Amino acid sequence: xxxxxxDYTDEEKKQIVEFDKKMSxxxxxxxxxFGAKKLKDMSLPAFYTFKNGLMYSHRDFDVFMERLNKxxxxxxxxxxxxxxxxHIGHIGVFDTNLFFQKEYGMDIFVPLxxxxxxxxxxxxxxxxxxxxxxxxxxxxxxYGYDKxxxxxxxxxxxxxxxxLAIKLSRGITMSEVKDVYGYTNDQNTGLHFxxxxxxxxxxxxxxxxxxxxxxxxxxxxxxxxxxxxxxxxKFGYEKVAVLHSRFMPGFDGDSKxxxxxxxxxxxxxxxxxIKKIVLNAFSGGRASVDEHRKxxxxxxxxxxxxxxxxxxxxxDEAEKLYDDYRHGRVLSGEMKKLLLEKxxxxxxxxxxxxxxxxxxxxxxxxxxxxEIDLDSVIEKLGIFS
Amino acid sequence: xxxxxxDYTDEEKKQIVEFDKKMSxxxxxxxxxFGAKKLKDMSLPAFYTFKNGLMYSHRDFDVFMERLNKxxxxxxxxxxxxxxxxHIGHIGVFDTNLFFQKEYGMDIFVPLxxxxxxxxxxxxxxxxxxxxxxxxxxxxxxYGYDKxxxxxxxxxxxxxxxxLAIKLSRGITMSEVKDVYGYTNDQNTGLHFxxxxxxxxxxxxxxxxxxxxxxxxxxxxxxxxxxxxxxxxKFGYEKVAVLHSRFMPGFDGDSKxxxxxxxxxxxxxxxxxIKKIVLNAFSGGRASVDEHRKxxxxxxxxxxxxxxxxxxxxxDEAEKLYDDYRHGRVLSGEMKKLLLEKxxxxxxxxxxxxxxxxxxxxxxxxxxxxEIDLDSVIEKLGIFS
Numbered sequence: 001x002x003x004x005x006x007d008y009t010d011e012e013k014k015q016i017v018e019f020d021k022k023m024s025x026x027x028x029x030x031x032x033x034f035g036a037k038k039l040k041d042m043s044l045p046a047f048y049t050f051k052n053g054l055m056y057s058h059r060d061f062d063v064f065m066e067r068l069n070k071x072x073x074x075x076x077x078x079x080x081x082x083x084x085x086x087h088i089g090h091i092g093v094f095d096t097n098l099f100f101q102k103e104y105g106m107d108i109f110v111p112l113x114x115x116x117x118x119x120x121x122x123x124x125x126x127x128x129x130x131x132x133x134x135x136x137x138x139x140x141x142x143y144g145y146d147k148x149x150x151x152x153x154x155x156x157x158x159x160x161x162x163x164l165a166i167k168l169s170r171g172i173t174m175s176e177v178k179d180v181y182g183y184t185n186d187q188n189t190g191l192h193f194x195x196x197x198x199x200x201x202x203x204x205x206x207x208x209x210x211x212x213x214x215x216x217x218x219x220x221x222x223x224x225x226x227x228x229x230x231x232x233x234k235f236g237y238e239k240v241a242v243l244h245s246r247f248m249p250g251f252d253g254d255s256k257x258x259x260x261x262x263x264x265x266x267x268x269x270x271x272x273x274i275k276k277i278v279l280n281a282f283s284g285g286r287a288s289v290d291e292h293r294k295x296x297x298x299x300x301x302x303x304x305x306x307x308x309x310x311x312x313x314x315x316d317e318a319e320k321l322y323d324d325y326r327h328g329r330v331l332s333g334e335m336k337k338l339l340l341e342k343x344x345x346x347x348x349x350x351x352x353x354x355x356x357x358x359x360x361x362x363x364x365x366x367x368x369x370x371e372i373d374l375d376s377v378i379e380k381l382g383i384f385s
Numbered sequence: 386x387x388x389x390x391x392d393y394t395d396e397e398k399k400q401i402v403e404f405d406k407k408m409s410x411x412x413x414x415x416x417x418x419f420g421a422k423k424l425k426d427m428s429l430p431a432f433y434t435f436k437n438g439l440m441y442s443h444r445d446f447d448v449f450m451e452r453l454n455k456x457x458x459x460x461x462x463x464x465x466x467x468x469x470x471x472h473i474g475h476i477g478v479f480d481t482n483l484f485f486q487k488e489y490g491m492d493i494f495v496p497l498x499x500x501x502x503x504x505x506x507x508x509x510x511x512x513x514x515x516x517x518x519x520x521x522x523x524x525x526x527x528y529g530y531d532k533x534x535x536x537x538x539x540x541x542x543x544x545x546x547x548x549l550a551i552k553l554s555r556g557i558t559m560s561e562v563k564d565v566y567g568y569t570n571d572q573n574t575g576l577h578f579x580x581x582x583x584x585x586x587x588x589x590x591x592x593x594x595x596x597x598x599x600x601x602x603x604x605x606x607x608x609x610x611x612x613x614x615x616x617x618x619k620f621g622y623e624k625v626a627v628l629h630s631r632f633m634p635g636f637d638g639d640s641k642x643x644x645x646x647x648x649x650x651x652x653x654x655x656x657x658x659i660k661k662i663v664l665n666a667f668s669g670g671r672a673s674v675d676e677h678r679k680x681x682x683x684x685x686x687x688x689x690x691x692x693x694x695x696x697x698x699x700x701d702e703a704e705k706l707y708d709d710y711r712h713g714r715v716l717s718g719e720m721k722k723l724l725l726e727k728x729x730x731x732x733x734x735x736x737x738x739x740x741x742x743x744x745x746x747x748x749x750x751x752x753x754x755x756e757i758d759l760d761s762v763i764e765k766l767g768i769f770s
Binding site for chain 2: 186188358
């Protein structure tokens with residue numbers, strides 16, 4: 001926080017503190033109540049999402065990095081629910097994943113939980129889950145995921161995941177499922193089983209011999225990964241490391257983005273829709289231009305500034321912009337336009353890539369059931385000896 | 386019941402009624418409480434298990450037969466838990482299945498619920514489930530199941546069954562699972578999901594276009610099949626028909642056979658073990674030979690007689706034996722020896738066949754995941770159009 005924070009009135013300071021509390025409440029709870037650790041207590045990768053504080057807290061990320069730096073084979077598991085589309089709030093995690101993929105040649109496993117989307121009623125039927133999954137794969141490859149080093153798990157195609165889930169399921173009681181996920185008896189049994197599938201997703205690379213695994217998630221997913229961390233040692237697997245990003249706020253200043261709230265920019269949205277949302281973003285500007293020039297804006301609660309700072313500017317640029325806004329040299333409208341420029345640059349590039357992805361590209365990275373060699377299974381088990 | 390029933394004393398009559406009640410309690414409950422129908426109200430297939438009353442009650446078996454006789458493509462689903470081995474009490478159902486397979490060229494689907502064995506803790510690990518499943522397949526082919534028309538579903542191999550289970554799971558609430566199966570929150574989530582897999586097993590042939598399906602079961606399994614019958618129409622499938630066999634009693638006179646009670650003859654048991662169990666069977670004979678000659682035996686409660694009647698003799702033979710025993714012309718020891726002869730004949734033949742089954746035979750009838758043609762999936766879904 002720059003020095004001129006002390007220029008704020010008490011009322012403004014209160015406003016800033018409350019905004020910040022709302023935005024990081026989920027993350028702070030993990031640290032206070034559930035034993036996650038703040039990232040700033042360790043040396044961090046030289047990447048923008050770590051430098052700017054978008055990556056917030058962790059579990060065993062220090063251990064993960066140590067093993068990675070000793071050249072141990074490592075992987076990322078970073079799933080997506082195929083009832084949703086990718087929006088601007090996701091790109092911090094995507095960029096982090098791609099940093100590891102490029103820097104360390106790391107495999108990324110992307111579970112697309114079409115079964116969860118279906119049993120939770122987020123989608124109509126299993127076909128929708130398949131269509132949405134394939135579109136997401138196209139999106140992620142367009143975004144930059146390396147099709148040779150990314151492995152998409154669509155549960156209804158890679159049904160072998162069921163076997164690992166069944167194995168692990170013997171270690172999760174229904175009480176735990178109900179406690180952690182909050183499911184009730186009037187909900188369906190597929191939903192109640194899904195935690196076993198989710199744990200299977202997270203542990204899966206270990207069945208391929210990759211033991212050092214990182215799972216980057218939002219703070220709301222932590223409880224679910226804790227289930228997998230409790231389970232893993234019971235079956236001879238290791239606890240995965242966890243990296244918590246902060247939520248990027250909605251453009252209306254709400255702490256969470258969602259399609260239904262109309263406060264998110266989706267990467268496939270058209271320019272007109274994006275303009276409308278960005279130019280109406282919740283701002284830390286003053287009631288009039290004159291007042292803004294005189295009092296200066298409040299960048300701490302300005303959504304456009306936060307997006308620019310967390311996702312699009314380097315540290316020096318962000319500090320200069322902070323200073324200019326704080327001193328009224330940059331107006332809210334100018335701030336929004338700057339963000340719009342950056343967002344459109346990213347979405348245009350994305351859409352161009354999206355149009356170029358081919359069926360062959362996406363096919364390459366989809367996991368399919370291994371062919372079972374019954375002969376050798378039978379021979380190995382010695383049924384006839 | 387032959388005429389001389391009236392020769393029994395009141396005490397003997399009471400004994401007979403109680404024995405019969407114990408043996409058919411489960412079946413009668415289905416008729417009284419759960420709307421199953423007695424088989425005798427319809428015209429029945431000309432096969433021993435129907436003629437002798439081993440097949441007891443049903444749901445829609447009349448409809449099944451009508452459609453079958455109109456040459457509609459039909460199938461049987463008849464599962465087995467791979468924590469158990471096949472014993473003499475199973476052969477009535479096996480023979481019934483094979484009657485349909487031979488007479489009507491019918492496909493038989495045999496789900497081997499290795500996942501249920503594992504999540505219920507009946508077996509140590511998934512490998513055990515695989516080994517036991519393969520041994521069972523060998524046994525059933527040795528017993529006479531046609532390897533070209535029988536399809537074994539081992540859930541950990543044919544994992545595609547998970548997809549159908551997930552589809553159906555959205556129609557079963559956790560309350561239903563708890564009511565029907567009696568599972569509690571301290572039990573694992575795999576167990577709670579299994580009802581969806583079981584329903585998938587039963588409905589599965591319909592996904593291959595075979596709509597007329599018969600499921601022969603013991604009365605204890607009826608509640609589980611009722612779950613699948615409730616589910617089916619919600620997803621555009623038909624309710625399967627059900628045929629309830631009676632339980633064959635344990636050789637000690639207990640109403641159920643089990644390995645742990647030591648009251649069952651397993652088809653792979655050696656001659657010595659079989660002799661021991663059969664020659665110690667609970668009998669309706671009298672305390673001494675003289676008394677037996679004088680009062681006659683009570684065939685209604687004589688386990689050996691019941692086995693002979695239900696499984697090994699035709700109607701005339703059974704009636705003659707009844708009469709001879711009832712009038713003291715056949716002694717208990719002689720009855721047991723006759724049964725032993727029949728049992729050994731069957732087990733010897735079975736063991737001989739078992740030794741001849743090859744890996745190639747069993748391989749042929751095991752279902753494996755279909756290879757997924759991603760190209761055509763992608764094209765069909767029009768992701769790129």
